[in-house]
Amino acid sequence: MDKRYDHKVKEAEVLKKWEDAKAFTADPKSGKKPYTIILPPPNASGKMHVGNVLMIAIEDLLIRWKRMKGYEALWVPGTDHAGFESQTTFERELRVKGKSRFDYDRDTFYKMMMEFVLSNKGQIEEQIRSMGASVDWTRYTFTLEEKSINTVVNTFKKMVNEGLIYRSDYVVNYSFKYGTTFSDAETVMKEQTDPLYYIKYGPLTVATVRPETKLGDTALAVNPRDERYKDYVGKEIVFEDVTGLNRLKVIADEYVDSAFGTGVLKVTPAHSKDDYEIGLRHGLEIKQVIGTDGKMTSLAGKYAGMKVLDCRAQIVEDLKKLGSLEKIDESYVHTVPVDYRTEDYIEQLVIPNWFVRVEELKKMALDVVKNGDVRIFPKWQEITYTRWVENMRDWAISRQIVWGIRVPAWYNVDENPDITVTFLAEGEVVRGQVSDLLRRYDLKEISSGLQSLTAPNNANYVISKESPGDRYLPETDTFDTWFSSGQWPLITLGYPDSEDFKYFYPTDVLETGWEIITRWVSRMIMFGCYLTGKAPFRDVYLHGRVMAIDGKKMSKSLGNVINPEEYQAEFGTDALRMGMISGTANGKDFAFPRDKVLAYRNFSNKIWNMARFLIMLVNEEGLTKKDLQDFKPWNLQRGTTDLEMYEGFKKLVNNVDKSLGKYRFSDAGDFIYHFMWDELASKYIEEVKVRENREDKINGLKNLAYIFSNCLKVLHPFMPFITEAVWGELIKEGLIKGRLLAKTEWPGV
RNA sequence: GGGCCUGUAGCUCAGCUGGUUAGAGCGUUCGGUUUACAUCCGAAAGGUCCCUGGUUCGAUCCCAGGCAGGCCCACCA
Numbered sequence: 001m002d003k004r005y006d007h008k009v010k011e012a013e014v015l016k017k018w019e020d021a022k023a024f025t026a027d028p029k030s031g032k033k034p035y036t037i038i039l040p041p042p043n044a045s046g047k048m049h050v051g052n053v054l055m056i057a058i059e060d061l062l063i064r065w066k067r068m069k070g071y072e073a074l075w076v077p078g079t080d081h082a083g084f085e086s087q088t089t090f091e092r093e094l095r096v097k098g099k100s101r102f103d104y105d106r107d108t109f110y111k112m113m114m115e116f117v118l119s120n121k122g123q124i125e126e127q128i129r130s131m132g133a134s135v136d137w138t139r140y141t142f143t144l145e146e147k148s149i150n151t152v153v154n155t156f157k158k159m160v161n162e163g164l165i166y167r168s169d170y171v172v173n174y175s176f177k178y179g180t181t182f183s184d185a186e187t188v189m190k191e192q193t194d195p196l197y198y199i200k201y202g203p204l205t206v207a208t209v210r211p212e213t214k215l216g217d218t219a220l221a222v223n224p225r226d227e228r229y230k231d232y233v234g235k236e237i238v239f240e241d242v243t244g245l246n247r248l249k250v251i252a253d254e255y256v257d258s259a260f261g262t263g264v265l266k267v268t269p270a271h272s273k274d275d276y277e278i279g280l281r282h283g284l285e286i287k288q289v290i291g292t293d294g295k296m297t298s299l300a301g302k303y304a305g306m307k308v309l310d311c312r313a314q315i316v317e318d319l320k321k322l323g324s325l326e327k328i329d330e331s332y333v334h335t336v337p338v339d340y341r342t343e344d345y346i347e348q349l350v351i352p353n354w355f356v357r358v359e360e361l362k363k364m365a366l367d368v369v370k371n372g373d374v375r376i377f378p379k380w381q382e383i384t385y386t387r388w389v390e391n392m393r394d395w396a397i398s399r400q401i402v403w404g405i406r407v408p409a410w411y412n413v414d415e416n417p418d419i420t421v422t423f424l425a426e427g428e429v430v431r432g433q434v435s436d437l438l439r440r441y442d443l444k445e446i447s448s449g450l451q452s453l454t455a456p457n458n459a460n461y462v463i464s465k466e467s468p469g470d471r472y473l474p475e476t477d478t479f480d481t482w483f484s485s486g487q488w489p490l491i492t493l494g495y496p497d498s499e500d501f502k503y504f505y506p507t508d509v510l511e512t513g514w515e516i517i518t519r520w521v522s523r524m525i526m527f528g529c530y531l532t533g534k535a536p537f538r539d540v541y542l543h544g545r546v547m548a549i550d551g552k553k554m555s556k557s558l559g560n561v562i563n564p565e566e567y568q569a570e571f572g573t574d575a576l577r578m579g580m581i582s583g584t585a586n587g588k589d590f591a592f593p594r595d596k597v598l599a600y601r602n603f604s605n606k607i608w609n610m611a612r613f614l615i616m617l618v619n620e621e622g623l624t625k626k627d628l629q630d631f632k633p634w635n636l637q638r639g640t641t642d643l644e645m646y647e648g649f650k651k652l653v654n655n656v657d658k659s660l661g662k663y664r665f666s667d668a669g670d671f672i673y674h675f676m677w678d679e680l681a682s683k684y685i686e687e688v689k690v691r692e693n694r695e696d697k698i699n700g701l702k703n704l705a706y707i708f709s710n711c712l713k714v715l716h717p718f719m720p721f722i723t724e725a726v727w728g729e730l731i732k733e734g735l736i737k738g739r740l741l742a743k744t745e746w747p748g749v
Numbered sequence: 750g751g752g753c754c755u756g757u758a759g760c761u762c763a764g765c766u767g768g769u770u771a772g773a774g775c776g777u778u779c780g781g782u783u784u785a786c787a788u789c790c791g792a793a794a795g796g797u798c799c800c801u802g803g804u805u806c807g808a809u810c811c812c813a814g815g816c817a818g819g820c821c822c823a824c825c826a
Contacts, residue, residue, distance in 0.1 A: 003785090003786095004786095005788095063794085129785080162815075189823085190824095196826090206826080208826060209826075210826085221826095255824075255825090255826095256794090256825090256826085257825055257826085259825090260825055261825095261826070264826095265826055266826075267826095268826090272824085272826075274752095274824040274825080274826075275826080277824085290802080297813070312780085334825080334826085335823095343767065357814065380753070380754075381753090383752075384752090384753070384821065387752075387753095387821090387822070388822075391822080468789095481812090507824090509785080515820095515821095518821090518822095541750095551761085571788095579774095582762090582763095582773090582774085583761075583762070583774095584762085585762080585763060585764095586755070586763095588762095589754090589755095589819080589820085590756070590761080590762075591760095591761060591762085591777095593761060593774085594760090594761085594775085595762095595774055595775035595776085596761080596762065596774060596775080598774085598775070598788085599773090599774050599775070599788095600774095601788065602786095602788045602789090603787045603788090604788085605786065605789090606786065606788080606789085607784095608785090608786080608804095609785045609786035609788095610785075611785090612783035612785050613784080613787080614785085616784075616785070616786095617784080617785090620754065620784080646767090660764085664765085666762090666763070666773095668761080670763080670774095673773090673774095674773085678808085681785095681786090682790080685785085686790095689784070689785095690783095690784095698799070740761090
């Protein structure tokens with residue numbers, strides 16, 4: 001046995017052993033009880049971060065534990081195409097080469113993206129492997145492979161047939177920069193200071209930060225109880241506006257806060273969610289003055305074609321000339337929605353989108369949690385979940401990006417002459433209504449150069465994965481990432497009729513970071529309930545976010561990002577895994593526990609040396625294989641430290657089982673650490689080695705060998721590499737028989 | 750504006766349904782080559798458990814209020 005434990009060498013050897021033995025391939029015909037975890041798929045083109053390490057450490061711990069406890073344990077690995085994020089990264093690379101996505105048609109761009117992602121995909125897979133994750137690679141799934149697309153398309157079809165899908169003009173969060181819609185979950189509110197303009201509308205004055213949207217005003221609103229404006233309600237006011245003589249109706253709506261500004265609100269249904277809803281209540285016209293290109297539309301009259309901010313400046317000028325600008329409050333602080341990743345500006349726009357009606361799905365998703373079919377750990381996160389699901393509005397599932405699963409709709413160009421398309425014809429971007437374009441271009445030309453298509457809400461469409469005929473153009477929107485990843489447990493297990501699905505579904509635990517409980521967990525529960533009638537997992541365990549060593553959020557600009565590979569290389573994978581596990585207990589965010597990683601590196605060394613010493617003593621006393629393997633600790637004499645140690649070990653196993661059952665990972669780890677180090681090494685070994693009576697000493701050694709090797713089993717799910725390596729050494733020296741520790745049974749006590 | 754979480758040794762964190770000297774790792778101090786391990790062994794110092802009040806025989810743990818930090822949700826133009 002080597003004098004030192006060289007984790008780099010040993011980890012590689014152990015990995016090879018597991019792989020050669022195909023140790024983690026699960027069998028639905030095993031006849032055992034299944035235990036299943038689906039790995040939350042990391043970004044396929046990304047790199048592993050410390051959060052992934054914690055996730056893998058926890059899930060591997062559970063899986064290895066249950067596997068040893070006699071379950072047929074399945075852990076399904078996968079990677080995510082990460083629609084928006086990957087496309088953003090890729091476009092950044094294109095920009096370096098002086099290109100952009102507008103230089104390519106949709107199909108070409110998609111293929112380039114696929115190549116880009118596939119070329120990067122190996123890295124994260126290798127990193128998962130290097131962590132010692134006992135995943136079943138034979139079941140590896142990528143979110144954009146055929147299997148995934150088929151499931152998603154079928155689900156969509158079913159939802160369309162059951163009336164759960166509709167198309168609507170709806171105010172969505174739209175990013176001009178990325179040219180796509182964002183879901184509410186992808187935006188955050190940011191505080192900023194903007195001028196608040198007080199603008200005269202005839203006898204009334206309205207306060208607004210966005211004068212340019214006045215071009216889309218279709219009413220003025222006041223609170224029904226506001227005495228000041230009582231007489232105006234229901235009347236039409238006529239006034240000189242920047243576009244000439246204008247007339248607007250004054251309506252009364254509870255939404256209006258009399259205390260804000262002047263108590264009069266200009267209603268712009270096309271460019272504000274709230275106004276949109278007021279508009280619905282009062283049957284107001286929707287006048288869209290800002291287009292998806294970030295410029296004013298033709299409805300903006302003389303301002304058409306101007307960029308939003310230029311238009312704002314011009315309107316302010318024009319209002320001044322007109323004498324309609326009462327005053328400007330320069331220090332107005334308010335919150336605006338921005339892109340949660342980049343904090344980029346988000347515009348609220350009305351565009352046709354695909355929606356899911358969530359009323360029914362919400363109910364199912366709430367019920368399974370309320371009635372305890374799904375248990376959330378830590379328990380208090382249940383409140384976050386329930387509140388969010390209760391308040392969920394219909395879900396906009398279409399995204400105007402290429403990298404994702406295309407919404408499988410097709411439009412017949414003859415039936416829908418008014419769809420707008422953008423396509424590439426001999427290097428030129430052409431945009432227009434399809435009926436016009438068909439006079440100049442062949443449909444094949446449009447189809448092959450297609451970049452994007454916008455169909456009106458009432459367009460006829462056919463749902464199909466492949467083109468239904470010659471005269472069709474495809475929808476170019478793709479699904480929101482969460483629409484497909486919400487079906488991940490179903491996709492990976494081969495819903496609806498595979499052997500795996502029947503045996504392994506529903507899964508046992510979903511383990512992930514709390515920050516995606518709303519975005520992801522809720523959607524998985526919805527889809528699981530909707531499609532199978534059962535929630536996709538029994539327990540949800542939410543871990544906290546790993547902060548930098550200084551306790552702050554990791555960020556490149558602060559330079560405090562922790563690269564797990566460095567720790568893996570320096571301290572060993574086991575130490576990194578267990579250090580992180582023992583650094584957190586109840587799902588709270590926590591600072592990266594560097595000291596704990598160090599402590600468990602030392603622990604690895606301790607274990608290695610305990611084994612060396614044990615082997616040395618055994619050889620010294622000339623104990624044979626038979627001596628050791630025939631040893632029965634339950635025959636030990638009462639009142640001896642030997643029996644005491646054995647009892648201590650039994651208690652340890654008990655404590656570990658209990659803690660793991662309650663998802664108290666760090667407790668379980670602490671129990672083992674202290675038993676092995678303080679009890680077994682510092683007390684027991686020290687005591688046995690100086691025993692005078694040879695028979696006592698031999699008995700002690702037998703017992704020591706027994707307890708130590710069984711401790712390796714209990715420690716294995718936490719620190720799989722060193723335990724497997726030492727286990728191999730014990731076999732080699734004849735102290736135990738067996739083969740792989742990973743496939744050994746948990747000690748029965 | 751609503752809601753959630755946190756505040757325990759120098760640092761990072763445990764402390765399960767309230768009960769004798771409040772724990773761990775790291776750090777600090779002192780002392781150690783005794784059949785493995787200096788990534789080790791032995792010992793020690795270090796805490797008004799954020800503050801105030803309440804419930805209780807008894808509170809770090811329960812309740813109320815406050816202070817401080819973090820997060821989530823929300824339509825105030």
